[in-house]
Structures are given as structure tokens and as C-alpha cells.
Amino acid sequence: MPVNSGARIFRHHTITTRGSDMAVKFFGQFLVEKGLVSRESILAAIDLQEQKNLKLGEMGVSMGYITQADIDRAHNAQFSKDMKLGDLLVEMGILALNQLQEIITRQKETHLYIGEALVLVGALNSEQLQQHLNEFKLDQAPYVSDKIELPAGVANSKTWEMTADLTYKMITRVLDLQFRAEKCQTVNQLGSNFMMAALDFSGDVEARYILSVSAEVQKMVAKAILREESVEGESVEILEDTVMEFINVVCGNVAAKASQMGQVININPPVTIHPPAAGLPVPEGHTALCFPIHVGEGEKMELFLLIRQ
Amino acid sequence: MKKVLVVDDSLSVARQLEKIINDSGDFICVGHAKNGAEAIKVNHTENPDIICMDMNMPGMDGLTALRSLVVLDKEVKVVMVTSLGGVGDKFTEALKLGAKNVISKPFEADNVLQILRAL
Numbered sequence: 001m002p003v004n005s006g007a008r009i010f011r012h013h014t015i016t017t018r019g020s021d022m023a024v025k026f027f028g029q030f031l032v033e034k035g036l037v038s039r040e041s042i043l044a045a046i047d048l049q050e051q052k053n054l055k056l057g058e059m060g061v062s063m064g065y066i067t068q069a070d071i072d073r074a075h076n077a078q079f080s081k082d083m084k085l086g087d088l089l090v091e092m093g094i095l096a097l098n099q100l101q102e103i104i105t106r107q108k109e110t111h112l113y114i115g116e117a118l119v120l121v122g123a124l125n126s127e128q129l130q131q132h133l134n135e136f137k138l139d140q141a142p143y144v145s146d147k148i149e150l151p152a153g154v155a156n157s158k159t160w161e162m163t164a165d166l167t168y169k170m171i172t173r174v175l176d177l178q179f180r181a182e183k184c185q186t187v188n189q190l191g192s193n194f195m196m197a198a199l200d201f202s203g204d205v206e207a208r209y210i211l212s213v214s215a216e217v218q219k220m221v222a223k224a225i226l227r228e229e230s231v232e233g234e235s236v237e238i239l240e241d242t243v244m245e246f247i248n249v250v251c252g253n254v255a256a257k258a259s260q261m262g263q264v265i266n267i268n269p270p271v272t273i274h275p276p277a278a279g280l281p282v283p284e285g286h287t288a289l290c291f292p293i294h295v296g297e298g299e300k301m302e303l304f305l306l307i308r309q
Numbered sequence: 310m311k312k313v314l315v316v317d318d319s320l321s322v323a324r325q326l327e328k329i330i331n332d333s334g335d336f337i338c339v340g341h342a343k344n345g346a347e348a349i350k351v352n353h354t355e356n357p358d359i360i361c362m363d364m365n366m367p368g369m370d371g372l373t374a375l376r377s378l379v380v381l382d383k384e385v386k387v388v389m390v391t392s393l394g395g396v397g398d399k400f401t402e403a404l405k406l407g408a409k410n411v412i413s414k415p416f417e418a419d420n421v422l423q424i425l426r427a428l
Contacts, residue, residue: 024395024415032410033394033420035427039404046401114395140382174415219392225321227328238320245319252392256413259396269318269367 022173023249024166024256028114030136041123045114048121052112056086059103070094086101151186154287156205159263160305163209163254164291169301170250171293175224179301182292190280190288190304194218196273197243199251203264206308209254211247211277216299221246244249285309312339313425314355316348316362316371317390322414326361326390329418336425345374353383359425361412364391364399372402379407386428388412390421 028045037045054062057071066089074088080305081088086104089095095103124132148161164184171177190196193212199208213221218239221292222231225242235251248270255265273280282288283306291303313336314359315326327338330357339355342348348362360378364371375387386409393399403411410424 020419022415023392026395026397026400028397029394029400029411032404032425033412035423039409043404046404170415209384222321223408226324238324240321242321244319248319249392252365252414253395255393256395259398267365269365 024253025136025140026114026256026260026261027128027133027136028118030139031118031132037118037123041118041121042114044121045117045123048117049112049114049161051155052110052117054107054110056103056107059107060089060099063099063103063106065099065103066094126159126215148184150184150289154186154289154307156168158261159205159258159265160307161290162257162261163305164303166257167211167291168293170246170253171301174246174249175221176188177220177224177295179296180294182294184289184291187288187290187304188282189278190275190290190306191302192275192279192284193300193302195240195243196275197240197247197270198273199244199247199270200268201251201254201265202268203266204258205263205265208304208306209247209251210273210304210306211243211250212302212304213243214299214301217295217301218243220299240272244272282306310335310337311358311425312337312355313355313359313361314338314340314348316345316360316366316374318343318363318366320369320376322363322390326421329366329421330425331362333422333425335422343368345369345371345377347428348374349377349381352385355376357385359428360385360387361421361425362387363392363401364389364393371373372399375403375406375408388424388428390414390416 028042032039032042060066061068074085074092077088086100090097090100115129119126119129148164150157150160154160168181171179194215195218196210196212198208198210219231222239222242227244251267255267258265285308287307287309289305293301295301313330315323315338317323323341327368330336330338339357340351342351344366362371371389378385378387388410389408390412391401392414394411409428411422412421
């Protein structure tokens, strides 16, 4: 369903409001944070996973497709080529594509999950595991991505759809704001606004996440983050800090969701930008996606993703 | 009453945590540090029982500070409070380095206090 269709004009109504758990988590963290398993048990389970879950190279060796010397050669080649080990082994002619697929399939089939590992180390029994898994799924249900449409031809589109989706969900769950999300567009200029908060992604993707807010929206963000009825008299520094903290929370959760998708995203501390009236140009070599977000009566936020091509 | 040091580059998070801690009746906030290096200094002067520390900070980040703190002070209990809690590798690294728990942002007061009381 497109973002700007009538059915989801006020997303507020489709999502549970504030609960005790508002962040994207993985199962092990959920259990420790809730006090359902101890820190020592989870560390023992992670140790077991590290012993049992073979890395791609180790699995390739155990299946007799490659040798340790092949892995060393490929690791050396990785210094000059930004490729994953498996793809590089194929490119170097060491591994056939079907062998790589067999290795990946075997890794998936034999993967020891954290819940299973906790049962093996005696921290949980099977019934408790099932019960906690059900609780976890319920806890994380609000963070299952909805469909968001990006313009055609954007690389890593799933990541950016997830980023926009999590932003919308956090606007609802953290800021408690009703809004209307307009369809995403590619832009050549970042439109101006009262202020922007920006945060850089590195790792498997390189991009800058920017949220621009009007003066009124900045106050709304500050009230929610500071949990105050009024923010009159608060310093400019603290008002700006609340917007930076909001995007820090969103982007940390984007990194968590990305890691569940098998992607590494590192985040840097956020910064503030005061854009000129003409807006900001899109740097060369970047694609800029704009997600306009209308809040209340005539107030505007915009999410920009400046993606390095 | 147990003494808590808050370490976060965000003034607004520090304010939120300080309020939760001071309103609890069980804990008192004894200071705020804006990065890992400052945390090590304030830990030395204020000698807190608990440190609530962010991971993603300019200057010295939370995990680097955690490495030093567990060596310098065997008594202090460190809880990471971070938006990166759901990143499996970061969570695992924090626990392996000696953090007692990892609280994800956004957090609720009840959840924070439940974890601090369980330490």
C-alpha cells in the first residue's frame, strides 16, 4: 500500500501507543533486560553459539570445498577489494557459485539459535523458551515493517524502506504525534526548515540521515523527549538536543533492525544543522530521498536520506 | 541510597535519567559525564555504585570507557543505556566486557528502575 494512500493518513491509529517496550531488540537482549535469564547464562549460550556456528570459511573447509590457505588468500585480497568473503572466493575461481550456495544453506540449516543455546546450557526449558518466544514476538510486532514505496532504481531499497518505516513508528511511539506521510521522492535540493538534526551511517551502507523540523515541531519533540507539559523557557541547546536524541534513538533502532537483516550499520553521534533559507544542495555522488511528514495543522517535518552512490 | 553516575552526550537523556533516578527513592544521581573519558574522571571523584552509560558518544565511546572502568574499579556496576541495544554484536560485546545489563532506548522509567534494583 503506498504511503500516501488514504487508509494510513493517521498512522497513529494503527499502532499500539507507548508500552513498556518500545525498542527493536533481539531475543537474547529481551530475555536479559526482562530478567528472564541471567547475564551469565546468556554469555554461556553465546559462547556455545560461537563454538557451534561455523563461519563461512570454516564451513567451506569442513565441507572440503576450500582450504585454510584459500581463506588466507581471500582475506589478503579483501584489503584491496570491498567484497564479502564468499563472493570473493567465487570471483577468485576458488569456489563455484553452487558450492557457495551449498555452504550458505548448510550454515542456515545447522545454525544454533540463541533460544536453543539457552536450553542446551540449562538456562531455560523448552516450554519456557516457547512461552518467552511468544512474548518476544508480541513485543516486537509493532516493528515489523510495512510497505513503503521508494522511487525505482535506489540501491539497498529494503534498508531505506525500513529506515523510513521505523522513523514513522518512532514518531508515533516516542513522540506520540499524529501525522500524514507523503510519498517519497528523489530531490536535488534539501528544502529548508527551522533546524535539522543529522547522523551518519557507515558500514554496509554509507548515508546521512537528516530530520528537519519546524519551530513548533521542535517544541513537540522536546516535550515528548523531556516528558514535560511545557518547554517554554528551555534553552536553545536543550531544544536542539532533543531532536538530536530523537534521531539517535531512531537510527540506533535502524541499526538493530538492519543487523536482523544481516547488514552492518554503524552510527555516529548526531549533529545539528541550521540550513540557509535556500536549503542545502545534494553533494555530488549522492542520491537524496525526501519523505515529507505533515504534523497536525500545517506543521512540517522532512526525513532526508543522503545515500552515497 | 545507591549512588548513580549518568554518562550520555545528550543533555536531554541525562535529564530524563536523573529525574527517574532521583524520584525513585532508592537511588541518587551524583553526576553527569558527557563522554567516556569524563566518566572515568567522575567515577574516580564521586565513587558511584552504578554507572548508566550510553554507547554512541563523541570522544571516548561507551564500550571503550567500559573496558577501562572494569579494570580501574572492580566494585562499580555498569549498565549500558543505548539505542544500539538491539544490535546483537554490540549487546554481546558490552556483556563480555563486563556490563551488567543493556537497556534499549527508548526506555520507560519502570524498566530502568527494575534493572537497577536487580543489580
